[in-house]
Amino acid sequence: MNAPPAAHATPKKARSAGFALLAPAVTILLVWSIVPLVLTLWYSFRNYNLVDPTLHGFAGVNNYWYLLTDPDFLRSLLNTAILVGGVLVVSVGGGTLLAVLYDQEFIGRGIARVLAISPFFVMPTVSALVWKNLMLHPIYGVYSWMMRAVGLTPIDWLQRFPMATVMMIVAWEWLPFAILILLTAVQSLDSEQKEAARMDGAGPIARFRYIILPHLSRAITVVVMIETIYLLTIFAEISVTTAGGPGVASTNLAFLIYSRALLQFDVGGASAGGVIAIIIANIVAAFLVRAVARNLEV
Amino acid sequence: MSRFTSFCRTTALAVLATGTCLSAAHADSTLTIATVNNGDMIIMRQLSGEFEKAHPGIHLNWVTLEENVLRQRVTTDIATGAGQFDIMTIGNYEVPIWAKQKWLAEVQPAADYDVNDILPAVRAGLTVNDRIYALPFYAESVMTYYRTDLFKKAGITMPEAPTYEQIRQYADKITDKSNQVYGMCLRGKPGWGENMAYVTSLVNTFGGQWFGMGWKPMLDSAAWKSAINWYVSILNADGPPGATSNGFNENLALFASGHCGMWIDSTVAGGMLFDPKQSQVASKVGFAPVPKGSFGKGPTWLWSWNLAIPASSKHTQDAQTFITWATSKEYVQLVAKQKGWVAVPAGTRQSTYDNADYKKAAPFASFVLNAINTADPNGQTAQPRPYGGAQFVGIPQFQAIGTQVGQTIAAALSGQMQVDQALAAAQSSTTRTMRQSGYTH
Numbered sequence: 067m068n069a070p071p072a073a074h075a076t077p078k079k080a081r082s083a084g085f086a087l088l089a090p091a092v093t094i095l096l097v098w099s100i101v102p103l104v105l106t107l108w109y110s111f112r113n114y115n116l117v118d119p120t121l122h123g124f125a126g127v128n129n130y131w132y133l134l135t136d137p138d139f140l141r142s143l144l145n146t147a148i149l150v151g152g153v154l155v156v157s158v159g160g161g162t163l164l165a166v167l168y169d170q171e172f173i174g175r176g177i178a179r180v181l182a183i184s185p186f187f188v189m190p191t192v193s194a195l196v197w198k199n200l201m202l203h204p205i206y207g208v209y210s211w212m213m214r215a216v217g218l219t220p221i222d223w224l225q226r227f228p229m230a231t232v233m234m235i236v237a238w239e240w241l242p243f244a245i246l247i248l249l250t251a252v253q254s255l256d257s258e259q260k261e262a263a264r265m266d267g268a269g270p271i272a273r274f275r276y277i278i279l280p281h282l283s284r285a286i287t288v289v290v291m292i293e294t295i296y297l298l299t300i301f302a303e304i305s306v307t308t309a310g311g312p313g314v315a316s317t318n319l320a321f322l323i324y325s326r327a328l329l330q331f332d333v334g335g336a337s338a339g340g341v342i343a344i345i346i347a348n349i350v351a352a353f354l355v356r357a358v359a360r361n362l363e364v
Numbered sequence: 365m366s367r368f369t370s371f372c373r374t375t376a377l378a379v380l381a382t383g384t385c386l387s388a389a390h391a392d393s394t395l396t397i398a399t400v401n402n403g404d405m406i407i408m409r410q411l412s413g414e415f416e417k418a419h420p421g422i423h424l425n426w427v428t429l430e431e432n433v434l435r436q437r438v439t440t441d442i443a444t445g446a447g448q449f450d451i452m453t454i455g456n457y458e459v460p461i462w463a464k465q466k467w468l469a470e471v472q473p474a475a476d477y478d479v480n481d482i483l484p485a486v487r488a489g490l491t492v493n494d495r496i497y498a499l500p501f502y503a504e505s506v507m508t509y510y511r512t513d514l515f516k517k518a519g520i521t522m523p524e525a526p527t528y529e530q531i532r533q534y535a536d537k538i539t540d541k542s543n544q545v546y547g548m549c550l551r552g553k554p555g556w557g558e559n560m561a562y563v564t565s566l567v568n569t570f571g572g573q574w575f576g577m578g579w580k581p582m583l584d585s586a587a588w589k590s591a592i593n594w595y596v597s598i599l600n601a602d603g604p605p606g607a608t609s610n611g612f613n614e615n616l617a618l619f620a621s622g623h624c625g626m627w628i629d630s631t632v633a634g635g636m637l638f639d640p641k642q643s644q645v646a647s648k649v650g651f652a653p654v655p656k657g658s659f660g661k662g663p664t665w666l667w668s669w670n671l672a673i674p675a676s677s678k679h680t681q682d683a684q685t686f687i688t689w690a691t692s693k694e695y696v697q698l699v700a701k702q703k704g705w706v707a708v709p710a711g712t713r714q715s716t717y718d719n720a721d722y723k724k725a726a727p728f729a730s731f732v733l734n735a736i737n738t739a740d741p742n743g744q745t746a747q748p749r750p751y752g753g754a755q756f757v758g759i760p761q762f763q764a765i766g767t768q769v770g771q772t773i774a775a776a777l778s779g780q781m782q783v784d785q786a787l788a789a790a791q792s793s794t795t796r797t798m799r800q801s802g803y804t805h
Contacts, residue, residue, distance in 0.1 A: 116443035117760040119465060121801060132800050137789070204605035205544065205623070222605045225778040311554050312608050313775025313786070328436050330764030331443070 103344075110337035117331045129338035138314045139339075142322040143346075149233055149318055150297040156237040157293060158286055161244025166278060168245070169252045179249070186242035194306035197235045198224065228308045228316040235303050240296075244289045251285035252278065291354045298347060319343050393679045394423040395686055398441075399453040400434050400669065403636070404502050404709050408690055411698060415689050422682045431557065435763075442467045447676035450683045454498065455557075456489035456668045456741075457756050463497040469673040469680050470495045473688045481693065481713050485737055486668050498672035499691040503711030504632040505654075505735035506565055506665035506755075507728075512650040514538045514545065514625050526655045528569070528594055531626065535602040538625040547602030549624035550595065553611035554774040556766025561665065561755040562628065563773060567591045571659030571746035574757045574765075574794075579750060579803040581794040583769065584787050587746065591657065592783050596776055608774045620644060628654060630667070631732040635706050638727065651728055653735065659746050663754035666739035668712070711736050761801050768793050 113125040133139050168179050185193065201208050202223045210220030223231040255278065263273050301320045304310055310317035310325060317325070323343060327336030399405045405428065412424050427449070429437060438452045442462065454462070462468050473479060479487070479496070486503045490496055508531070510522055518537040523530065535547030551559045567573070572587030582588070599607045602625075604618055612629060616636060619627045620643040627633075640646040654664055671687040673680055689695060693715050699708045705725035708716060710732060716722055717733045726732075741754040752758045756766065769790040776786035798804045 115760070115801065116439060117461075117763060118801060119443070128800070132796065136793075136796070138793075198609075205618075220605065225606055225608045228778075228780075308609075309554060311771050311774045312778035313771050313780050315775065315778075315780050325767070328440075329767050331439060332764065 106337045106340050106344075108337075109333055110341050112334050112337075114333040114337075115331055116333060125334055129334045130342075133335060133338045133342070138317065138322065141314045142317045142319050145229060145314075145316065146298065146318040146320075148229060149236065149300060150294055152230075152233045153237045153240055153297055154290060154293060156233075157241045157244040158289060160237075160241050161248050161289065162279075162282060162286070164241075164245050165248035165252045165282075166274065168249055182245055183242040185238055186240070186246070188239070190239065190302040191306055193239055194235060194303040197231075197238075198307045202231065224308050225312060228312060232300075232304055232307060232316050235307065236297065236300055239303075240293055243293065247285050247289050248282055251282050255281050287358050291358055294350065294354060298350065319346070392421050392423070393682045394425050395450040395679055395683055396425045396427060396448065397451040397453075397686070398427045398429065398434060398438050398449045400431050401428050402431075402669070404707075405453065405669075407699060407703055407707060408501070408695075411695075411702060412690075414698065415686060418689075419682075419685060422685065424686070432555070435557075442674050442676070445676050447674070447678070449674060450677040450679050451687060452672050452674060453501070453669055454672050456486075456666065456670065457753065457758065457762070459490050459498045459670060459672060460492050460758060461760055462672075463492040463495075467675055468497045469675050469677065469683075470497060471499055471673065471684060471687065472496075473499070473684070477688050477692060478715075481715050483712060483714060483733075483736060485666060485739060485741070486712055489666065489668060489741065490670060498670035499687050500668045500670050500712040501691055502632065502709035503666070503668035503736060504630045505667075505711070505732065505739045506562075506628065507631050507634070507654055507731065507735055508626060508628045508652040509619060509624075509633065509637060510534075510626045510650050510652065511538070511622075511624070511645060511648050513648045515650070522650060522652045524652070526652055528566075528655045528657045531628075531655045532594065532598055535598055535626060539602040544623055545625060546604040546618075546623060547625040548598050549604055549610065549615045549618055549627040550599060550607070551611055551615065551629065552599065552603075552607035552774060552777050553609055553614070554767065554770035555611070556756060556763055556770060558611045558770065559773055560766045560770045561667070563591070563595065563770075564755045564757075565654065565663070565665045566595060566657070568662030568664070568745055568754075569655075569659055570594075570657035571662070573745040573747060573749050575750060575798075576747050577750055579798055581791055581798060582747075583791040583794055587659070588787055589783060592773065592776060592787060594657075595773075596783055599777060600779075608778045630665070631728070631735055632710060634728040634732065635710065635726065639706055651731060653731075661743070662745055663740045663743045664735070664738070665755040666736060666741045667755065759803075761797055761803075765794050765797050768797070 110129055111125060111127070113121045113123055113128075115121055164182060168175065168182065172178075188196075199206065202210075204210050204220050204222040207220070213220045221227075259277060260273060263277055268276070299320050300318060301324065304316055304318060304321045305324070308316045310321045314322075319339070320343070323336050323339040326332050326339055399409070409426050409428065412426075416422065416424060427437075434453065438449065438454060440446070441448045442452070459468070473496075482500060483503070486500045487496070490498045490500065508522075508526065515522060515534070515538065518534075520534055520537060522534075531548070537547070539545065539547035551562045553559055564574070567588055570587045570591035572585055572591055573582055576582050604610065604623060610618070612633075615624065615627055615629060616633055618624050619633075620637060622645050634651065636642045637649045638646055643649070671690060673683045673687065677683055691712065693713060696708050696713065696716055700721065705719075705722045708722065710716070710726075717729055723729050739754050742752045743754075753762075756762055772781070772786045772790045772793070775781045776783050781789070795804070
């Protein structure tokens with residue numbers, strides 16, 4: 067209110083100077099993020115097949131029409147949802163229980179914690195290969211050997227239950243992430259509060275239900291959000307273990323786009339898939355951000 | 365002046381590939397070669413030092429890739445005209461298609477190269493309008509491998525020309541799952557060059573085909589149904605577990621370690637199965653022609669891996685010098701001297717099959733020669749057909765179609781779909797692709 071008039075003038079000047087200084091960075095950022103998006107949109111309306119240059123020109127909405135009416139597309143959407151949902155249930159559920167468990171005092175707790183967290187640091191391609199060849203291979207795998215040792219016929223996991231097996235591998239990778247976040251959250255819980263509840267006669271289940279779980283709710287929301295973002299684009303595990311099959315049993319949206327672009331060389335169709343993936347990711351992100359925002363404004 | 369020369373020398377070293385500085389550097393060129401990580405190509409890479417010694421101006425830069433990755437890299441490179449490679453390893457599927465699209469440079473080998481020594485069936489696949497667009501490195505057809513000891517134990521003998529019906533009975537007899545011996549191994553891994561290579565030749569002999577005249581897909585025909593039913597039922601009853609992830613290499617490992625009673629696949633496996641260093645069953649391998657189905661005739665299988673020069677290469681002459689070296693008679697002699705006769709690239713040159721040393725080292729040699737000569741990529745299917753190719757369809761869209769149908773066949777094999785249901789799905793997806801690419805309306 068009482069500021070001298072000069073002070074009133076400077077922000078305006080400073081603001082325009084600020085814009086000038088910001089402009090190069092903003093321009094580069096725009097070019098960097100807008101150009102690929104615009105190109106994807108452009109190609110999604112073109113006839114563009116790498117192996118058949120005789121076919122070119124505008125396709126209109128053909129690429130979208132062929133994609134949306136393709137039964138494989140619906141299946142891949144469903145698979146994406148199953149994969150994200152399943153892995154979230156396993157990693158959040160298992161993560162919460164294991165976090166509470168590893169919060170207890172027991173001998174060798176440090177080693178157990180390191181072991182529980184280490185799968186997260188294995189590269190996706192490597193862990194997929196390990197599971198496919200060392201663990202689950204119906205002839206050479208460790209599990210098959212164990213099953214044969216007790217007189218059972220080994221299950222051919224990747225052929226019989228492709229989606230469930232991919233889900234298991236991905237959950238194995240992401241459970242440690244959930245443990246890591248949730249364990250930190252559990253440790254921040256005031257021990258006096260737990261102590262008080264115990265003295266009031268609350269059993270372990272009641273303490274978990276009414277004290278630990280509400281305390282963890284924010285951490286759980288964060289885990290759900292971060293994992294959803296990564297799980298929507300799972301690719302390496304599917305490509306290595308099942309290549310989307312048998313049939314399209316384990317094809318998610320990311321793999322479908324890959325197969326359109328680099329196995330079928332249909333740039334137009336793959337771009338249409340890319341545009342649809344961007345739209346879906348934005349819808350999911352909008353919901354997540356709202357959910358998280360509600361949870362964080364306590 | 366001296367400073368300029370030394371500047372030129374360092375620059376010339378740095379940019380040998382372009383060699384634009386001094387006229388002395390003009391003679392030098394570096395060829396970038398894309399190839400597949402198969403055994404024969406690894407040997408070529410090892411022996412290429414000899415070539416560099418003989419041609420001091422030409423340097424070689426190898427990019428060795430797994431088959432699927434190679435295909436993605438070379439296809440995107442050549443289709444976008446990126447010009448990253450001077451020499452590409454491609455199949456007889458790509459050569460005529462890419463030559464028609466003017467993506468490949470014509471090859472005109474010197475007179476002493478002896479083009480007429482190349483087997484006519486192989487040469488025909490690389491020739492468009494009497495011009496040759498690639499030179500064959502090795503070629504293959506299809507045959508049946510079986511374990512003589514298991515056949516003896518079961519009291520059966522392999523006939524000279526087996527039928528698929530007989531093969532089915534033999535597989536049932538020699539399967540011994542408790543000892544992990546599976547009567548029949550076949551490709552199940554999806555892909556136009558994996559399971560569909562075998563399935564196409566199987567369907568042909570059952571009287572089926574991919575397209576009828578007017579490009580109408582024929583995947584829901586009775587012939588396809590009986591062929592796929594044979595394939596699914598034999599692998600479910602007598603095949604190894606996990607068949608949908610077994611391609612050529614996986615089956616080779618299974619057979620070489622004694623898990624397969626029979627295996628119908630590329631003739632190129634012969635050299636490895638009969639080699640005691642690579643195979644535990646080398647002394648017990650028998651071989652027979654590919655079985656016949658109800659139609660009995662039909663094209664079987666002819667694949668060649670070839671070296672070609674993209675039109676975008678800036679070193680066409682040097683590239684031609686290299687590919688003629690790597691596919692010449694002298695190269696075959698060189699491999700024989702360094703690695704033994706059983707390791708020489710097979711299936712391309714008559715002179716290799718006339719060689720007494722090769723015939724002695726490879727008991728299957730004349731058999732393979734016959735299989736290649738009778739593979740008949742342009743032969744008649746049960747109905748007239750608008751396309752060429754033995755175990756593939758020679759149109760650009762086949763990579764897409766073959767891969768998608770291969771996935772569906774794998775779904776039928778794994779029990780995710782019924783055979784009829786899978787073929788109906790394959791028919792509808794193929795129809796869509798053909799419509800999308802303007803073949804049908």
